[in-house]
Amino acid sequence: MEARTVVFASAPAITAGVPQHKILDLKVMPTTAPQAPARKTNLPKKKLAGGDGGYVLEDVPHLTDFLPQLQSYPNPLQDHPAYSVVKQYFVNADDTVSKNIVVHENSARGTHFRRAGPRQRVYFQPDEVSAAIVTCGGLCPGLNTVIRELVCGLHDMYGVTNVVGIEGGYKGFYARNTVELTPRSVNGIHKRGGTVLGTSRGGQDTAKIVDSIQDRGINQVYIVGGDGTQKGAAVIHEEVRRRGLKCAVIGVPKTIDNDIAVIDKSFGFDTAVEEAQRAINAAHVEAESTENGIGVVKLMGRNSGFIAMHATLASRDVDCCLIPESPFFLEGKDGLLAFAERRLRDNGHMVIVLAEGAGQDLIAKGMPLADTHDASGNKHLLDVGLWLSHKIKEHFRKKPNFPISLKYIDPTYMIRAVPSNASDNVYCTLLAHSALHGAMAGYTGFVVAPVNGRHAYIPFYRITEKQNKVVITDRMWARVLCSTNQPCFLSPEDVENARQLDEEEPQIPLIEGQNSLVKASPMSMCNGHGHLCNGTTY
């Protein structure tokens, strides 16, 4: 395939903070010709704008930020029969989504993100688009649905026919071949678990990946993966921008652990919680059927216990839920072992659900092991389910008049290798559509996801700067403790630490000329193309 590069003219004139975009013809040339010099931009990483009442828009980059002469075209969707009856199909240029939905009388309006959806003007012509999709990290229900809907959405809504899949995760960009993706080839893949493209951990070499993007002439890259993947996507975007390539880099957040910050939830999470019910039911049936039966179920959740928490609440058969965010201890009258004894005396059986990351410090105390990591740098965890089962058996072995029967169920890979359920399928479809509308409209360097129920374009740094964790000082965790009636196992010091972690995120102050655009009302911040008029300082 012929690689292409874009030549651009001088920066736009700026009048009163609003760049006057001069529309030039896009010149396309083979890479054998001298490369256009990457524009020496020192665009700040954050693109913020302020409005009245403490309104802050944390915006995402647009291709015209560094390729100001790009040609735009009317969105072909305006002639699409399926959308012709929709009252207002295009998103308003100044639509934004509020990060905080619970407000008080005197609250500042706070952080907002650009609303996802189709724009009136697009920055790609259908036959110009060369899109690539890659899936990275662990498996997750819904990966195939996202792939299918990206391919079909690009094709059906925008007439794009050139879409390839990168095989085997980030490594596939430089080590493996691509696979052509057509509506026909992806038809039906959403009914299968896994990812038809394959996935991997490690092997992220930004320069090589961007070389591959450039050589193959790819101008839209859809990167589907978890927190690690999105960190990789952020640096790929930086490099693409540094080289001045007309290439939109879009992240679609994936993880069953639901540990991605800001967003409502990640796809696959619902399916994982639903699938976990099968394991918990089995543990409950086994436990109920024997004298002092104990069922122990280990679920995924390296650093965040969302799956365990939601599976516990959904099931109602769980007597104790253990998650990484909430420390626990075994010994003493308030410890887990004494609690298990009490529960067995009262009910004759019990079910314990734990997230794989729970109690890691506790285990390490007893058996110091070398710190080992996977290819992506994630710490290898010790098997808390096996360890806890052993500790419980050891405890009751000392009590000959208290025979127990313990069954340990480890369904970790079973809950993520299944196809997505109906609700995740719909979610993945909307995610894919939001992603491709953003790319066609020229946005780049963003992750797409719902925030308070509305799909939004979120800058990469927001997703990668911290992980989403269960806040144990929140009411949701209290609901779990109330449903299981388990002790909270926390010392006053633990509670204090948890409260500190839960402190409200500091608002980013707008400093004119450094990280802010103009101080303006949201209405006045947009130009006719539906993106912020940002000039060179944002």
Ligand SMILES: Nc1ncnc2c1ncn2[C@@H]1O[C@H](COP(=O)(O)OP(=O)(O)OP(=O)(O)O)[C@@H](O)[C@H]1O
């Ligand atoms: N800090 C980072 N910078 C650049 N690339 C990274 C970074 N962390 C991870 N990656 C790359 O992203 C890919 C996936 O990362 P990782 O294995 O951590 O999974 P993930 O995307 O977090 O998904 P999950 O944890 O849900 O399985 C890997 O190819 C890895 O090399």
Ligand SMILES: O=P(O)(O)OC[C@H]1O[C@](O)(CO)[C@@H](O)[C@@H]1O
């Ligand atoms: O064994 P693998 O493939 O590294 O995956 C395990 C990890 O993947 C995750 O499910 C995230 O995808 C974690 O909860 C878990 O620790």
Ligand SMILES: [Mg+2]
């Ligand atoms: Mg991860």
